[in-house]
Amino acid sequence: MIAASNSSAVPLLDARGLSKTFGIVEVLKDISLTVRPGEVHAIIGENGAGKSTLMKILAGNHQPTRGELLIDGQPMSFSGPVDAEKHGIVLVHQEILLAPDLTVAQNIYLGRELGKGLTVDDRTMNEGAAKAIRDLGADIDPNAIVSRLSIAQRQLVQIARVLLVPHRVVIFDEPTASLTPHETEALLKVITDIRAKGVGVLYISHRLPEVKEIADRVTVLRDGRLVASHETTELEPADMARLMVGRDVAKLYPDRHAAEARETVLEVEGFDVPGYARDAAFALRKGEILGFAGLIGAGRTELMEGLVGLRTAKGNVRFNGRPVHFTDVHSSLKAGVAYLSEDRKGKGLLLTKDLRVNLTLASLGKFIRGLQIDRKREGEALDKAIRDFDIRTGTKEILAGQLSGGNQQKLLLAKMMLLDPQVVIIDEPTRGIDIGNKEQIYKFIASLAAEGRSIIVVSSEMPELIGICDRILVMRGGRIVGEVQGEHMTENEIVQLATGVNAGSGEAA
Amino acid sequence: QEGKKVTIGVSIPAADHGWTAGVVYHAERVAKLLMAEHKGLNVIVKTSADPASQANAVQDLAVQGIDALVILPTDPDQLVSAIQQVKDDGKFVALVDRAPSVNDNTIRNLYVAGNNPALGEVAGKYIAETTPEAEVVIIRGLPIPIDQQRQDGFDKGIEGSKVKVLDRQYGNWSRDDAFRVMQDYLTKYPKIDVVWCQDDDMAVGVLEAIEQAKRTDIQYVVAGAGSKDMIKRVMDGDKMIPVDVLYPPAMVATAMQLTAGSFYDQVPVSGEYILDATLVTKDNAESFYFPDSPF
Amino acid sequence: MNAAVTDTSKAPKTSKDWDMAAIAPFVALALLLVLGYFANPNFVSLANLTNVITRSAFIAIIALGATYVISSGGLDLSVGSMVAFVASLMIMFMNSGAIADPMMMLVAGMLVALALGAACGLANGLITTVGKIEPFIATLGTMGIYRGLTTWLSQGGSITLRDRELQQLYRPVYFGDVFGVPIPIIVIFVTAALAAFVLYRTRYGRHLIAVGSNEEVARYSGISVQRVRTIAYVVQGLCVAVAVLIYVPRLGSTSATTGILWELQAITAVVVGGTALRGGVGRIWGTVCGAFILEIVGNIMLLSNFVSEYLIGAIQGAIIIIAMLVQRTLMRK
């Protein structure tokens, strides 16, 4: 790592006139940008604006169609990510890139194992990995197999891995999308530390307050073009949102009337998901939006998966007054309970199939004419979904895996909504979604509730839970430890319940 | 008349073990001889691994325009239709070694065969006469009809004697499998007098297994076919291989020669030529020893 | 699991690319036809080509089922033994004389074969899905079982259709033709068309591809992964039975060696046809083309007289590798 230098020095990284074309679609147009030593440069923009593509070019994963790249003032062309890494440019991918069968420590040191001669020194690497993870404020067993970690934990491992490489420019592509505030805070602290050492940081996030907090400069992309670049001091989050979306995003959360006492749709009692959740009990009313908060690993996801029959579980569940026990998603969907996974890549979408196939996969029954699938109606449904959910893509012929992260999330939402469910369980609904689209999704959730559907929102973003839910249940260690409602719906109270630490003022439930 | 254009197709099993290798060798050898002898003669030799692909091979030969077919079927019953088609087209058909359940002039002109039941019977008789109270273990070939015929022949050969069959297992006509089966026999039976393994290839594995176990109770091994190695042992008076039962792979050559003869020598050739399953002993071994053969 | 990462560094695979991948086997086939012509002009005679395609029917039809199993992410090594087993039982049933009228008996025998095929497939499917055993091992096990049972039924010998009249009645199913097109060729194309319809046009087909492409996504979308996979094995069993229906009239008998190594040939046909073994993609017409390629390679070997019969296997192996290289080169364009 190099020593800190002032901002007038030669930029560490200087991109000039970068353009990128995929097939016939131009996703980046003439982008120029610099990273100076010791600065945090944030890149923001709507889903599909081209942020990740730009970062991948800088880190050697893609070749630009046009434009040049200067490192320390010298023109440079990377043959691949490994080459970029040699020059100290490292990227934390938006998507998880880890070998699922290896342990945390093995992944962190993959390709640069420690050891004498040909042998590897696992003990030292385990210690190093444990320390790197601790530095991020997390606690993950370095011996754990990665496929057994939650998305958030994997994201942390990925960050730890990248930070262990000698680096001069670190690019974070939505590192906090799946992190809770606690981990986010720890990560921001780490970023401050490395900035102090003169490292340049490129930082992508849809959480604008976070950007405001950490960044020195903000560059805004829209439709593959650079639309603005400012010192952070000149911008408030609301300004950023306006620059991104091209209009005012005045109010993120829709107005909602406090739900009147209506009939109970779903009633859960003494519900166990062995190993993950114990003795859960709650009720969901018609037209209600119920939030689930908790730390990573609190078992929210697993509880929901148990409810819809994705995991073995036992307990009493009454749906519309009748006892039900879902053993697979087929039965829960048929009853009218839909679950949207938080893991859109692994469990939500077929990345190697096109958008149409993905959209209708869960509700093919609706598209059958005679014996056949009616492809025309499928196409119409896709057009409608692209409109309704504002899925941004240059062409409809693209594979799901080629959509930008946020647009994948929107496609997944569209897919499950085709089922027209009575109860919708949405796990991390806005993970990786830009602010303009968040607003739309919240409106959409609210309108679902207004139609008389019941919604469960599992989220790690407390403002979002507070903004849209009628009630919030908090889980810790596999148990529902409390409920907040009305004016008690504050971050402070939720955090206390979630951590079990009484940090002062009001004790809840 | 010399110079007459004649094409003979020869369809035989692929060289998948010693005996079939011998067949391929002799077919090749005689094909060359015959073509040298008769100017206009063309002999095409094709090998096939299994009945289905042999049926294909016969079809392909027919497409090339043959006047006669010499066939040693991998599994006769499964090849009847294929052969029948050639015969129905008016071609000369010589069937070698393995006969289908219906084996008459409707399907072939000539039948040249070793005698599978006799191969078993000769071995059985020899054992019954030499060691009338022997306890015998048998290693079979593959589960196909000729193997069954040999077993039935063997049972007939020991009929009336006190020879007792301890066990029969498949050795797949493979040395390695025979070695394995023999090792297990040696574990299973504390006393074995005689091994009948009906095939010279398998005998190689059997002898190694016996030698390794250093067992002295086994008096001798009866194999069969007439490979040069085993005939040599018989000639040399090897106590473990006192005899061999002949089942000459050269029978295909006989059939080919007879077929060529039917075109060039104006001798009407038809009917059955059954070669004996001769018992090769120390006294007559010399006349069955062909050191140049691969088998 | 989060393993699946698409390589987004490459240009998007739009319909163009897919088409190339789909066409590649046909190009390889065309090249082979040219090669065959140079090996022996008889090769391109109608009689020869009809013969070759007719006899590729068994592998082609079995490979259609294998396409289902493989695109669902499975594998079936038992098909060769299953042919022997189903055919043996079918012949034994027809030999039993349970029904006097030959025509009725034939129809009954065919139905028995289909039912048996479906049952064998079901067994394979349940062992892999409910028993959760790797398909490779599960079907290797049933391969042993079906083969062993056949050996036992035939008592080491062969099982032959005895009734002459029935035989004469049945024979045309392999040897007959309709307007000059041999019946087995018709059966190939009808089966393939049916298979293509189900795979590409129906809900089940879509589900099958989803399961093979990402099991978890399928499960989370409310698809019963086990049922879909099991049905794929049943389809494979039915295809085996259809192959048996045209196999039995050809040779009229079976033995313990019937169908040995057909599983390898069927899988090869599928892969040569462009279906990847990891699942998620199924190319019905490619499979048919792959089966033709395999049979034609063998045919060319037999018709050409340059190649020592000892080397046939080696040349065949080399040709298959070269055919695949040609395909890959085409696809990368």
Add this chain to the structure above:
Amino acid sequence: MNAAVTDTSKAPKTSKDWDMAAIAPFVALALLLVLGYFANPNFVSLANLTNVITRSAFIAIIALGATYVISSGGLDLSVGSMVAFVASLMIMFMNSGAIADPMMMLVAGMLVALALGAACGLANGLITTVGKIEPFIATLGTMGIYRGLTTWLSQGGSITLRDRELQQLYRPVYFGDVFGVPIPIIVIFVTAALAAFVLYRTRYGRHLIAVGSNEEVARYSGISVQRVRTIAYVVQGLCVAVAVLIYVPRLGSTSATTGILWELQAITAVVVGGTALRGGVGRIWGTVCGAFILEIVGNIMLLSNFVSEYLIGAIQGAIIIIAMLVQRTLMRK
């Protein structure tokens, strides 16, 4: 914010699971031993068990190489033919009389075998990695090639080590023992220990697993995927050569049938040993155990008197399925 931001009250399942999966094959083996005892008390005699384990040496050693190839995400169907090919060339070399001194000749012959094995493996590796052909097809092709060349070399017959002196010198490598332990058994364990060391303790082993687990990630980590895979095939070739080294002294000859279907047995040993075919996991000791299981199943069949020889294949198949079910049940606990 301090320590506990991740809720660790439910630690993710780690080493426990692994242990169960790793132990499962050994439990299956133990059950088999008990079963064998009931089938025939002779079964547990030292002599018998020594025989059986010695015999399993070929498959076990080849399967060690297969474990490498499979955990890297590949597959090698050519190993059986490769055994025949390498062994034939080795014997032909030793028959050539190029070196007068038998001891020197033997050593030279062994080196030739190892070099040939490595070369064959390299060929497989390059065809799959550089040629980008599915391993299944690529090695099916080379399987045909190696087998064909062997048939051609042996002109369909067998190739026998002629020099009596050399034979006597070489024989103990299969039949000899050290302190009562047959040499093939020692070779199994030494090879396995070496394989385990490389796989679990070296950089290469780590990279191999990474490549099998997620190719993309390995590439991003600067690992040369092609090189790692190719080396895995070379290791497979070397293992085949080692198997040949102890195979040749046993019967002193090879033929076109040598090693037929050994590839299926080797892969089965790997899978029975707990290594998944999709790659990313490699269990060396499980593989050794899997090879023992396969050989023992056959041995029990032969030693027991209940089973008709016709049904042996069927029972073997059933036992393998049951062994896998036992494993799965254990692992799910």
